[in-house]
Amino acid sequence: MRRIEHGPEPGPDSMRVVQAPVPEPGDGEILIEVHFAGVNGPDIAQRQGRYPPPPGASPVLGLEVAGRVARTGGGVTQWREGDLVAALAPGGGYAEYCVVPQGHALPVPSGLSLAQAAGLPETWFTVWANLVDRAGLKSGERLLVHGGSSGIGLAAIALAKLRGASVFVTVGSADKARFCVEFGADAAIDYKQEDFVERIRQITHKEGVDVVLDMVGGTYLQKNVSALRRDGRLVMIAFQQGSKVEFDFLPVMIKRLSVTGSTMRPRSVAEKTAIRDALLREVWPALGRGEIRSHLFATYPLEQASEAHRVMESSRHIGKLVLQVR
Numbered sequence: 001m002r003r004i005e006h007g008p009e010p011g012p013d014s015m016r017v018v019q020a021p022v023p024e025p026g027d028g029e030i031l032i033e034v035h036f037a038g039v040n041g042p043d044i045a046q047r048q049g050r051y052p053p054p055p056g057a058s059p060v061l062g063l064e065v066a067g068r069v070a071r072t073g074g075g076v077t078q079w080r081e082g083d084l085v086a087a088l089a090p091g092g093g094y095a096e097y098c099v100v101p102q103g104h105a106l107p108v109p110s111g112l113s114l115a116q117a118a119g120l121p122e123t124w125f126t127v128w129a130n131l132v133d134r135a136g137l138k139s140g141e142r143l144l145v146h147g148g149s150s151g152i153g154l155a156a157i158a159l160a161k162l163r164g165a166s167v168f169v170t171v172g173s174a175d176k177a178r179f180c181v182e183f184g185a186d187a188a189i190d191y192k193q194e195d196f197v198e199r200i201r202q203i204t205h206k207e208g209v210d211v212v213l214d215m216v217g218g219t220y221l222q223k224n225v226s227a228l229r230r231d232g233r234l235v236m237i238a239f240q241q242g243s244k245v246e247f248d249f250l251p252v253m254i255k256r257l258s259v260t261g262s263t264m265r266p267r268s269v270a271e272k273t274a275i276r277d278a279l280l281r282e283v284w285p286a287l288g289r290g291e292i293r294s295h296l297f298a299t300y301p302l303e304q305a306s307e308a309h310r311v312m313e314s315s316r317h318i319g320k321l322v323l324q325v326r
């Protein structure tokens, strides 16, 4: 099969297509004939050497795929050969075949293409685990999402709407702000033009938000705490501006805040399967009915994975980028 290899240089041009053996599905696993593979922020970090794969995971890039079940391993009960699925992969998605545990796959939501479906798992598993499981976002609450136009950001907007929460986002341009509001955000703040803490104070009549989903870190950490109201929750999923800061914890005590975060990739098969089950129950039907949407920005042939990474790093995109594998 063809797959992408990267390194030893950290840049996008170090990615190239190579020939490799087709992986074997083990017990409880399925082999997927990959049609499309999603591109995610963590792929960039892994390529740059900042996010090594956890022990036992494929070192090949790619955390989500969509395609056809080509073969099932021993004890697989949930899928049959020929089923069309979208799946969270432990790695190895940038390839013609990819092995995943059966409990990490979902059906392609009705009305969505395989290309669209390939862009769902990584962002939806992540936003569900962080906004629902960790932050306990409830109906009627207010959410602030940084990076609102990212793959993660758009899924967070959709999840907030699904749960009956208000959602505000920060973005780096007026075009992204317009897109996010059209997509369902209640307000979008261009962080290059205005201070998000001040805008959140205005929008919420000085009350603040209940939950912040942060992928920026650095100077945002203290500001996030300022934007939160009493009993608020700060959830961190990335530190694009760094994870080390001088930080005043006093507001955490005064406002009874909770500070948390998580990563998806190192979780156990059972933990990811539990998230899959929740998505299947709570989110997939709404995607199938068109009540919530995803947004595919562009599709690149597997051979142009470097270009897809360059676009993602430039932040020109809105929503998801996917690779067409066959």
Ligand SMILES: NC(=O)c1ccc[n+]([C@@H]2O[C@H](COP(=O)([O-])OP(=O)(O)OC[C@H]3O[C@@H](n4cnc5c(N)ncnc54)[C@H](OP(=O)(O)O)[C@@H]3O)[C@@H](O)[C@H]2O)c1
Pocket (backbone or CB within 6 Å): 039, 040, 041, 042, 045, 122, 123, 126, 146, 147, 148, 149, 150, 151, 152, 153, 170, 171, 172, 173, 176, 191, 215, 216, 236, 237, 238, 239, 240, 262, 263, 264, 265, 312, 313, 315, 319
């Ligand atoms: N913890 C986990 O389990 C997990 C799982 C998946 C992804 N992630 C992380 O989540 C982030 C998003 O992933 P993705 O795949 O959706 O990538 P992406 O589409 O490339 O998103 C990155 C976003 O960061 C925004 N950004 C950068 N600096 C910012 C700032 N100062 N203020 C506000 N926004 C800023 C960019 O928007 P602008 O152009 O508007 O600045 C861009 O939309 C990545 O950092 C990724 O590593 C974490």
